Amino acid sequence: MATQRMHTEARREQIARAALDLLISRGIEEFNITDLGESVGLVPSAIYRHFRGKEEVLNAALDVFRDKLFGLVEVARDEADNPLETLEVLLSHHAKLIAKGKFMPHVMLSSDMASDQTSRRAKILRILAGYLRKIEAIVREGQKEGVIRQDADPQTIALLFIGMIQPAALLRHAEGVNLDISAHVARVWKLFNKAIASE
Amino acid sequence: MATQRMHTEARREQIARAALDLLISRGIEEFNITDLGESVGLVPSAIYRHFRGKEEVLNAALDVFRDKLFGLVEVARDEADNPLETLEVLLSHHAKLIAKGKFMPHVMLSSDMASDQTSRRAKILRILAGYLRKIEAIVREGQKEGVIRQDADPQTIALLFIGMIQPAALLRHAEGVNLDISAHVARVWKLFNKAIASE
DNA sequence: TTATCTTGTGAATAGTTATTCACTTGGAGG
DNA sequence: CCTCCAAGTGAATAACTATTCACAAGATAA
Structure with missing residues (x-):
């Protein structure tokens, strides 16, 4: 056995994270169990010790994604003093993750991930809708506070x-488009701020 | 032979459009030659009379997509009197197409369509970058005209x-999100307008 | 130490799908 | 009307990939 044994809980976690990484870097079309196994040093069949099948792996990867995404909101709330600033901080954290290639666009942007026939579509939309509601809540606070x-x-x-x-x-990586995400975010925030800030 | 013969040029066109429809309605993951053939009343192998393979079909579908997308811009220019209005008209045309389910989000939103290993990614990004530049051009005109x-x-x-x-x-179809695209577009335009219009 | 449970392995299986090919046949042009 | 090419067919092939299963070998607890 080439690979260290792990308890299934830790292994599940590891596999789910690796799955999300693969989804982000290559997209759903090229996602497969063989590569997933390889990325954690396991033979394909070993994946089935920890998951019922591919859909369950994808499901778990989406859970990891959701936690990361929602976690960003909490961090932003902690770091900011008022709702408007929370949004600004959240935006810049997104920018950093994207710049590092550690986040979207694949999963978050992706409606392809969402095959109509499985529950994946519903799950992704639920996550994104949840994120939307969190932002809405921040906005509402900002309105209450008058900012x-x-x-x-x-x-x-x-x-x-x-x-x-x-x-x-x-x-950001299209030909002929030269785009520094952080700089873009700083510029677009000024526009956004002008649109939504109280006078 | 169950199916009417067609000249290859017309058939190619028909197949490419059908491919785009399938991509829009089901996404790349479920896109396959068998279903594509069926959607135009052909047996799978018949597709190969008109295309070298799957990638070439997808390529042609992207051409159709590009033409539709760029066409929207021309229509908006024709219908509007000034650059700011052009943007507004363009936005509402998008909204209508989306509401009808006749357009994105799959293709346009989708970076999954863009597998890294083929030239698809580059092609999609080129199309979107082209679209971005067209909008930029409208913006520049608006700046020149002072609006x-x-x-x-x-x-x-x-x-x-x-x-x-x-x-x-x-x-728009997420659980708990009630979203009339046209109404949304009308609301968001007001914000956008506030952000970018000259005082 | 030994029995047992869990994790990992490698081979086998089955389903899907892209692609090829020998063939048929519609129809356009001589 | 005949010929011939282009378009369509259906069967075969060849990957690829998800999944299963019998077996091997750490780990743990008695």
Whole structure:
């Protein structure tokens, strides 16, 4: 046996993380159990000691993704003093992760990950909807505190917030597009701020 | 022979359009030659009379997509009187297509479509970058005419423009998210306008 | 130490799908 | 009307990949 044994709980965790990494770096089309096994030093069949099958692995990877994503929000809340600043911090944390290639765009951007026939689509949408609601909540706090304009719909603002980063993440490596994510985020934040801040 | 014969040119066209439809409705993961053939009333092997293989079909589908996407810009230019209005019209046309399920999000949103190992990734990014540049050009015209603020970077504005619609397209059918795309677009346009219009 | 449970292995299986090929046949042009 | 090419067919092939299973070997507890 070439590989160290691990308790199934730790192994599941490791596999789920590795799966997410593979999804992020290569996308669902090329995701397969053989490569996943290899990435954690296991033979393909060993994966089945810890998961019922591929769908369950993907499911677990999405859980890891959700935790990472929601975790970002908590960190931003901790670091900021008011809701508007929370959004700004959250945006810049996203930017850093994307710049490091450690995050989206594949999973978060991806509706392809969401095959209609499985429950994956529903799960991804649930995660993203949850994220949206968290941002909406921050917006509402900002409106209550008077730092965000009250005549705008929180959902609309939250969607635009996500829109500040999504296209940039996707296009950052396109030919002829020279895009430093952090610099972009700083610029687009100024526009966003102008749109939503109270006068 | 169950199926009407067609000249290869017309058939190629038909197949490419059908391929795009399948990509939009089901995503790359479930895209296969058998279903594609069926959708145009052909046996799988018949596809190979008109294309060298799957990649060439996908390539042709992307061409169709590009033409549709770029076509939208031309239509918007025709219908509008000034650059700011062009953007508004373009946004509402996107919204209509998305509402009809006739367009994204799969292809446009999708970096999964873009496997690293083929040239697909590069092609998609090229198309999206081309679209971005067209929007940038409209923005520049608006700045020249004085309807768009001059102290903002056109690329940043263009990316935010795309960001107005992308997340909404993805999330419109998530549980607990009730989202009428056209209404969303009307609301978000007001914010965007506030951010970019000259005072 | 020994019995037992769990994790890992490698070979086998089965289903899917892209692709090829020998063939048929519709139809356009002589 | 005949010929011939292009378009369509269906069967065969060849990967690839998910999944199963019998077996091997750490680990743990008695």
